[in-house]
Amino acid sequence: xxxxxxxxxxxxxxxxxxxxxxxxxxxxxxxxxxxxxxxxxxxxxxxxxxxxxxxxxxxxxxxxxxxxxxxxxxxxxxxxxxxxxxxxxxxxxxxxxxxxxxxxxxxxxxxxxxxxxxxxxxxxxxxxxxxxxxxxxxxxxxxxxxxxxxxxxxxxxxxxxxxxxxxxxxxxxxxxxxxxxxxxxxxxxxxxxxxxxxxxxxxxxxxxxxxxxxxxxxxxxxxxxxxxxxxxxx
Numbered sequence: 001x002x003x004x005x006x007x008x009x010x011x012x013x014x015x016x017x018x019x020x021x022x023x024x025x026x027x028x029x030x031x032x033x034x035x036x037x038x039x040x041x042x043x044x045x046x047x048x049x050x051x052x053x054x055x056x057x058x059x060x061x062x063x064x065x066x067x068x069x070x071x072x073x074x075x076x077x078x079x080x081x082x083x084x085x086x087x088x089x090x091x092x093x094x095x096x097x098x099x100x101x102x103x104x105x106x107x108x109x110x111x112x113x114x115x116x117x118x119x120x121x122x123x124x125x126x127x128x129x130x131x132x133x134x135x136x137x138x139x140x141x142x143x144x145x146x147x148x149x150x151x152x153x154x155x156x157x158x159x160x161x162x163x164x165x166x167x168x169x170x171x172x173x174x175x176x177x178x179x180x181x182x183x184x185x186x187x188x189x190x191x192x193x194x195x196x197x198x199x200x201x202x203x204x205x206x207x208x209x210x211x212x213x214x215x216x217x218x219x220x221x222x223x224x225x226x227x228x229x230x231x232x233x234x
Contacts (some may be wrong), residue, residue, distance in 0.1 A: 006027070029118045034070050095217060158184070193231050
């Protein structure tokens with residue numbers, strides 16, 4: 001059994017979905033503290049040849065609430081129209097716009113205002129489009145001591161799900177130690193996304209944009225190939 005554990009991100013980059021596709025179960029944190037200036041409620045798309053942010057406005061609340069306790073702001077009803085217009089204007093000439101735009105539109109018109117439920121819905125929608133079979137597991141539904149933090153919490157999740165292998169994005173090399181996991185009977189690997197490059201109109205290529213960008217310029221079959229081969233485990 002191979003698993004990964006990640007925060008929920010808004011239309012994350014392709015490496016997120018490579019990781020999802022590489023494991024047997026993909027755990028998504030809903031009961032950890034929301035972090036500002038991360039990728040939970042924002043991402044980057046291509047606008048006039050440059051990267052630009054799209055963001056979900058959040059209701060003002062305590063900085064110490066968990067992700068599942070945060071909600072979209074009331075202005076979201078208007079803001080999402082602006083975001084949809086921004087995406088449509090930016091990608092209307094992209095080769096796969098007609099297939100992809102209605103998926104993104106449906107995600108952004110999702111009625112629930114809870115941040116976690118909103119992002120989980122979008123992840124499931126993209127997952128379905130890309131043909132990823134990996135089930136998504138909500139962290140708070142796993143029977144562990146949820147007061148644990150960082151590596152200890154990940155190890156307990158692995159044990160609860162009877163995982164022999166844990167895979168983390170390459171950025172976690174400074175957080176997790178292979179020997180520590182090995183002592184617990186778990187093999188630790190890091191996924192490093194390779195050179196996923198494609199034509200973005202006639203612009204200089206900008207890597208690691210939202211999966212929206214990848215979907216607009218690549219067919220689902222092309223992306224499936226990138227999910228399976230365009231990375232290494234170290």
